[in-house]
Amino acid sequence: MKDIRILAIESSCDETAAAVVANGREALSNIINSQIDVHTLYGGVVPEIASRAHIQNINPVIRAALDGAHMTLDDIDAVAVTYGPGLVGSLLVGVAEAKALAWATGRPLIGVHHIEGHIAANYLAYKDLKPPFAALVVSGGHTHLVMVQDYDRFEIIGRTRDDAAGEAFDKVARAVGLGYPGGPKIDKEAKNGNPHAIEFPIAHIDGAPYDFSFSGIKSAVLNYLNEAKMKGETVNRADLVASFQQAIVTTLVSHSMQLVRERNLDKLVIAGGVSANSALRAAMKEACTAEGVAFYCPPLILCTDNAAMIGSAAYYEYCKGNFAGWDLNAVPNLKLGQRA
Template identity: 75%
Template sequence: MAAEKKEQDVYILAIESSCDETAAAVVKNGREVLSNVISSQIALHTLFGGVVPEIASRKHIEKINQVIQEALDEAGMTLDEMTAVGVTYGPGLVGALLVGVSAAKAIAYAKKLPLIGVHHIEGHVSANFIENKDLKPPFLCLIVSGGHTHLVKMKDYGEFEIIGRTRDDAAGEAFDKVARAIGLGYPGGPKIDKAAKEGNPHAMEFPRAKIEGAPYDFSFSGLKSAVLNYLNHEKMRGEKVSQSDLAASFQNAVVESLVSRTVLAAREFGIRDVVIAGGVASNSALRAAMKEACEKEGFRFYHPSPALCTDNAAMIGAAAYYEYQKGTRSGWDLNAVPNLKLGER
């Protein structure tokens, strides 16, 4: 039976295809998820040790219509009952993004619905609204994923000020590269998180980069190089390296860098609400360390459940709802923008 549509209710059909997940969701009024369907390609890309863009695009084409229909069926609704269509249009893999954007444009055009292009990072931040009903801007958000490491102040819905960013590798990228180097494989984040639970985080001392004149910026390439150099050094000496100790020590260095800068920024900018988002936000050590640091400072700490940290369409639906309320509408010329910057339209 179709959900009853009241005049004031807004139903967003949301689509996400920026990397290796084909996802669709129906979100009511920005915070109530009626369906959230994800077709993951992780098993496929694991064979290659990382995401292969061409394969990702082809898989999106195969799955997109099926995933959208599943999202509608799960919500017990039809396209005619949707208020608007929201879709990720950047940043991400251009071929992958194009599949979602094309599907969204076709549906919006055919059904005469408003089309709303959503920034992928804005989606990650908005994932926090789904399970934290009392969360409202302004707040400070640490966004950590395979492609992004940003520290941003969300001033209002859809309004961001970037306070810090990575100068080189994203945190998730460093996790993937180190996991591959120590033989854990892909995806690196969950594999290192699991291995680290058995290891000593103080077994090896790795550097924490500080950038002069940019106290809120991050750098992980030096840390990654230090791990690789340590591995090579021990190998030349014929020493066996503890995989779990190395994973725990590396993770500890990353987490310490992320937490210290976030807390420093919150303190300096006088922000009491701290939020984390993105795939790496599901890391158990990061969540525990951030929670402890925020409690010590008297900050309120929010995070999405692990299922909403990875790429999904529910978060895009939440972001699209607030853009819709602001009057944001995209034209039929909406295109994939692989290097889209936060705050750009």
């Protein structure tokens, strides 16, 4: 059977990315242009600046993805793009570009859900991984516990009621002076601290055992800092962030394992930017091993926002003939499992 090669574009936040993916399972190229240095000046992603950078970067990034795969557009079977969720101005650049490319080359267009892409990153990393499985998607904008029934069928089991896990990392990092981006900086700092030094509260939501709430933990950290300041005490920053991280990780792991047990599942997948967190990976692996559950986490390059994961998810839409029209729009609050 002929290989199906998809050119995928991702621009939902502050990474301009393009990739060529074969048969949903092999990234032939994976180009990511990160704008992190620019946004660091502002302590977080500035949507207008991100959008401006996307339009500057997108054609060279696409060209680099084709060159990296040693291909031209003639070798491409379809064009895929993230159309939500994300920052609308950022999404629109990728969507408009992908539509025009598909139209000009006479190729079908595939719209991909960003979170479905994150989950699909695992298909690239593990060639034999097949649904059904449980997936925990954690990033700066999302915290979802998902039952992946099939490649295109998703059941949301739990989600955050307030901050995304990555958002809590960013806010706490800012409060303790570690700066942006918070995730990697806290991960590093926490390695020098005692994760059990401070007990932070773990939120349980009545009637929604799988939902998350991280604003309480974040507030507890801020209160702790304030109290210490008022008493004139110095804070052991490494202990503080290690304990904060521990509280987040414990919640993520316990919810995930509860789902695995309740549904008697044998596979658990993590995905998204926060799945790069070393403490989360270690704790989840340990919990899975203890339960006899296979644990999957993508390599770091596929945890961050990238287009290869979009190309993987798009392949399964391609197989079902699920193509988008030229009126495809960016949908900043696109629901998981929704189809254009």
